[in-house]
Amino acid sequence: MKTYQKTRFVVNxxxxxxxxxxxxxxxxxxxxxxxxxxxxxxxxxxxxxxxCQRCVTFCPTGAISIERNPYLYSENANWRPEVIEDxxxxxxxxxILLTGMGNPRPFRIxxxxxxxxxxxxxNPSIDPLREPMELRTFLGRKPDRVQVDPQKVSITxxxxxxxxxxxxxxxxxxxxxxxxxxxxxxxxRAASELGILFNTGEGGLHRKLYKYGKNTIVQVASGRFGVxxxxxxxxxxxxxxxxxxxxxxxxxxxxxxxxxxxxxETRMIPQGTxxxxxxxxxxxxxxxxLSQLIYALKEATNYTKPISVKIAAVHxxxxxxxxxxxxxxxxxxxxxxxxxxxxAPKIIRDNVGIPIELALASVDTRxxxxxxxxxxSIIAAGGFRNAGDVLKAIALGAxxxxxxxxxxxxxxxxxxxxxxxxxxxxxxxxxNSYLSKRINPDxxxxxxxxxxxxxxxxxxxxxxxMGINALESVRGNRLHLRAIGLTDTEMDVLGVKMAxx
Amino acid sequence: xxxxxxxxNPYGEDKVTEACSxxxxxxxxxxxxxxxxxxxxxxNMHDRGNGLGGGFAAYGIYPEYASAFAFHIMYDDKTHQHExxxxxxxxxxxxxxxxxxxxxxxxxxxxxxxxxxxxxVEEEKRGSLSEEDYVVEKVMAINTCFEGAFVFSSGKNxxxxxxxxxxxxxxxxxxxxxxxxxxWTAHGRFPTNTPGWWGGAHPFNILDWTVxxxxxxxxxxxxRRFLEMYGYQCxxxxxxxxxxxxxxxxxxxxxxxxxxxxxxxxxPLWSEIDRMPDEEKAQHTxxxxxxxxxxMNGPFTVVIAHxxxxxxxxxxxxxxxxxxxxxxxxxYLSSEEAAIRLVCRDLDKAWSPMGGEPxxxxxxxxxxxxxxxxxxxxxxxxxxx
Numbered sequence: 082m083k084t085y086q087k088t089r090f091v092v093n094x095x096x097x098x099x100x101x102x103x104x105x106x107x108x109x110x111x112x113x114x115x116x117x118x119x120x121x122x123x124x125x126x127x128x129x130x131x132x133c134q135r136c137v138t139f140c141p142t143g144a145i146s147i148e149r150n151p152y153l154y155s156e157n158a159n160w161r162p163e164v165i166e167d168x169x170x171x172x173x174x175x176x177i178l179l180t181g182m183g184n185p186r187p188f189r190i191x192x193x194x195x196x197x198x199x200x201x202x203x204n205p206s207i208d209p210l211r212e213p214m215e216l217r218t219f220l221g222r223k224p225d226r227v228q229v230d231p232q233k234v235s236i237t238x239x240x241x242x243x244x245x246x247x248x249x250x251x252x253x254x255x256x257x258x259x260x261x262x263x264x265x266x267x268x269x270r271a272a273s274e275l276g277i278l279f280n281t282g283e284g285g286l287h288r289k290l291y292k293y294g295k296n297t298i299v300q301v302a303s304g305r306f307g308v309x310x311x312x313x314x315x316x317x318x319x320x321x322x323x324x325x326x327x328x329x330x331x332x333x334x335x336x337x338x339x340x341x342x343x344x345x346e347t348r349m350i351p352q353g354t355x356x357x358x359x360x361x362x363x364x365x366x367x368x369x370x371l372s373q374l375i376y377a378l379k380e381a382t383n384y385t386k387p388i389s390v391k392i393a394a395v396h397x398x399x400x401x402x403x404x405x406x407x408x409x410x411x412x413x414x415x416x417x418x419x420x421x422x423x424x425a426p427k428i429i430r431d432n433v434g435i436p437i438e439l440a441l442a443s444v445d446t447r448x449x450x451x452x453x454x455x456x457x458s459i460i461a462a463g464g465f466r467n468a469g470d471v472l473k474a475i476a477l478g479a480x481x482x483x484x485x486x487x488x489x490x491x492x493x494x495x496x497x498x499x500x501x502x503x504x505x506x507x508x509x510x511x512x513n514s515y516l517s518k519r520i521n522p523d524x525x526x527x528x529x530x531x532x533x534x535x536x537x538x539x540x541x542x543x544x545x546x547m548g549i550n551a552l553e554s555v556r557g558n559r560l561h562l563r564a565i566g567l568t569d570t571e572m573d574v575l576g577v578k579m580a581x582x
Numbered sequence: 583x584x585x586x587x588x589x590x591n592p593y594g595e596d597k598v599t600e601a602c603s604x605x606x607x608x609x610x611x612x613x614x615x616x617x618x619x620x621x622x623x624x625x626n627m628h629d630r631g632n633g634l635g636g637g638f639a640a641y642g643i644y645p646e647y648a649s650a651f652a653f654h655i656m657y658d659d660k661t662h663q664h665e666x667x668x669x670x671x672x673x674x675x676x677x678x679x680x681x682x683x684x685x686x687x688x689x690x691x692x693x694x695x696x697x698x699x700x701x702x703v704e705e706e707k708r709g710s711l712s713e714e715d716y717v718v719e720k721v722m723a724i725n726t727c728f729e730g731a732f733v734f735s736s737g738k739n740x741x742x743x744x745x746x747x748x749x750x751x752x753x754x755x756x757x758x759x760x761x762x763x764x765x766w767t768a769h770g771r772f773p774t775n776t777p778g779w780w781g782g783a784h785p786f787n788i789l790d791w792t793v794x795x796x797x798x799x800x801x802x803x804x805x806r807r808f809l810e811m812y813g814y815q816c817x818x819x820x821x822x823x824x825x826x827x828x829x830x831x832x833x834x835x836x837x838x839x840x841x842x843x844x845x846x847x848x849x850p851l852w853s854e855i856d857r858m859p860d861e862e863k864a865q866h867t868x869x870x871x872x873x874x875x876x877x878m879n880g881p882f883t884v885v886i887a888h889x890x891x892x893x894x895x896x897x898x899x900x901x902x903x904x905x906x907x908x909x910x911x912x913x914y915l916s917s918e919e920a921a922i923r924l925v926c927r928d929l930d931k932a933w934s935p936m937g938g939e940p941x942x943x944x945x946x947x948x949x950x951x952x953x954x955x956x957x958x959x960x961x962x963x964x965x966x967x
Binding site for chain 2: 200203204205207212213215217219223224225226227228229233234235236238240243449452454455547548549550551553554555556557558559560561578582
């Protein structure tokens with residue numbers, strides 16, 4: 082069948098600058114560039130290009146640029162190029178369209194409609210360069226009160242397991258198999274250096290990384306890949322993955338080509354077989370079943386670790402979260418509609434779920450209304466871009482946030498959305514050994530550490546500006562937020578007032 | 583007409599902000615003395631207020647009715663007074679009531695009707711509630727449900743006297759030099775976003791707890807939302823109110839010592855906790871883990887008092903002033919040292935406590951060891967001043 086699809090991008094190569102060194106040929110994971118020795122000529126197959134910018138970045142003479150193919154279709158607000166391209170792809174394949182990364186659609190990004198406060202006159206702002214500024218956060222279940230001995234000299238309460246983090250930002254679940262071991266190792270090492278946690282995702286944890294267990298959240302997902310006693314016990318937190326923001330309601334799909342020998346061993350599945358995790362956990366058809374799994378994991382880890390439950394942010398997230406807390410979850414992880422993925426059906430990524438800002442606000446409010454907010458920490462996820470987003474999330478009520486895409490960008494990702502092809506030219510979302518070597522854990526971990534050190538300083542600066550020297554004093558403090566350009570209903574859900582009021 | 587309490591934040595701001603002068607004086611041997619020194623001392627800090635609020639709390643002033651709750655109630659006028667009095671008679675055994683005696687004073691205008699009631703709680707009426715919880719419930723009911731009435735004092739053998747004006751004028755207005763108490767606290771107010779309302783002046787009171795406060799709590803939203811989970815309604819929308827409720831929750835309901843509560847509200851820095859011996863470190867860590875939302879963040883100094891105890895505390899990095907003075911059994915707490923020296927020229931010691939370090943004066947007690955060490959330090963620095 083002749084394809085009617087057009088190339089989305091055009092590769093421009095300046096012949097004046099090109100020295101035919103073929104770096105681009107070697108760098109592209111999708112074979113966009115080629116060299117024809119007989120004619121001593123560089124060529125491009127534009128239809129292969131995902132605009133990941135790897136060749137542009139690495140071309141030593143700056144000869145390459147990528148353009149959006151401009152004159153494809155007649156202007157039409159409904160039949161936009163993306164819509165037509167999807168129809169053409171489907172007409173030619175008859176399948177579900179797959180994609181990678183988070184929801185790219187222009188839904189309202191509420192972070193951009195929220196503004197933070199600062200101190201003027203009536204209380205002093207605090208200079209974090211000269212004064213202490215505390216970000217230390219504890220994840221885990223807290224009691225509603227402490228118990229004190231009758232003489233009132235000591236506290237007799239013993240707390241449920243608590244995990245300290247030094248910055249309220251954690252690396253979100255990114256599974257081994259989707260990404261390669263170098264990426265996992267980079268995340269683990271950065272988490273270890275920063276005093277935070279990285280999340281293994283649902284593909285198990287390579288034994289080589291067990292030494293970073295203190296800084297690890299291990300996931301138990303519906304496929305139970307790589308779940309065994311050592312795996313559970315090496316971690317600081319065990320997370321039950323119910324859902325993911327990029328694909329609420331469905332399971333994962335790791336194509337067999339990515340299941341290498343190491344991935345096979347870690348995931349405990351045969352090499353080369355597809356790793357399909359079911360849509361639901363087949364032992365969780367209701368809330369009481371979740372409780373059983375939570376307590377099974379608590380038993381398996383001898384009540385030494387908080388158990389987190391991660392859900393995609395969906396319409397009734399507040400009610401579900403309340404049930405999860407009552408079922409015994411010590412941490413609730415909420416993944417909003419902009420949460421990313423290594424591979425998901427495009428129709429689901431783009432149309433299912435709700436923004437994290439709204440889900441977070443409504444969950445925090447509900448748990449407080451029910452008087453059970455102390456019983457679980459809340460981790461928010463799904464599209465966090467910078468320290469401003471993080472601090473706004475904490476003011477809405479989050480204890481910490483997960484970042485996935487931002488961490489990958491720090492390592493080189495350009496958010497081209499071709500993760501599902503498994504041929505990531507930046508060496509991230511691939512287990513191909515040639516491509517994987519592009520992530521050097523020494524360098525990638527340093528980039529991650531730099532990113533979060535930057536955010537840490539920025540959060541401290543903003544906190545100091547508010548006249549606050551401990552992060553806990555801004556947690557759930559929605560009086561430090563004001564809305565701009567939102568409707569009354571939106572402000573009501575977010576629990577914030579209009580700027581100027 | 584709406585409940586009086588809604589007047590406290592007329593513009594519907596996040597909260598009422600203000601700054602102030604504060605003063606406290608206690609005879610730790612329990613001897614009672616008049617309000618004269620408190621009035622003179624707070625007058626010496628006249629410029630720290632702006633005439634929109636002043637007030638006093640006095641302990642030990644009603645020994646003849648020591649077992650009854652003394653309610654001080656302000657009314658807009660006499661039209662609604664009988665409704666509240668019916669409510670009081672229905673819920674309490676009314677031992678005695680009278681109009682609070684005042685004198686016309688320049689600088690104090692349009693006072694409300696001020697009435698005093700001595701009330702006993704009858705056991706069959708309170709049911710399963712404790713006496714204290716029963717009283718709190720009734721105070722809240724009057725303040726939020728009755729028009730034109732506000733209970734501004736509700737403890738046993740103590741009383742709050744406050745209003746709109748400079749504190750020294752309010753003190754003369756209430757004839758406080760005629761009362762005898764063993765603790766006096768005083769407050770001059772500088773509200774920045776409210777025109778001032780008699781009930782909004784300090785001290786803030788519930789039961790026999792009083793708080794006078796100088797500060798601006800940036801963590802107000804966090805503190806308030808946490809307290810709301812425990813059933814407190816922050817209707818006054820002031821820092822002082824959340825401070826008082828936090829103290830009530832921690833000390834009265836959760837049974838913490840005053841020292842522990844101070845460690846919650848002005849928690850030591852993690853860098854300090856990390857250096858503590860293991861047991862102490864564990865205790866401080868638990869307090870910060872369980873009550874992070876009651877850390878009072880931002881500048882404050884408070885003088886908190888209840889029967890037999892007066893406590894001074896600043897925020898943990900001491901962004902508002904507090905000076906302590908000691909002369910024999912007399913303990914003085916003040917925004918400014920000059921105010922103390924005005925009423926006691928030959929102090930044994932005077933010093934500024936560390937940020938977050940509670941200064942606790944107890945009947946018959948000496949100051950806590952920690953501050954005693956501090957006293958020595960300062961005394962030696964000042965050459966035995």
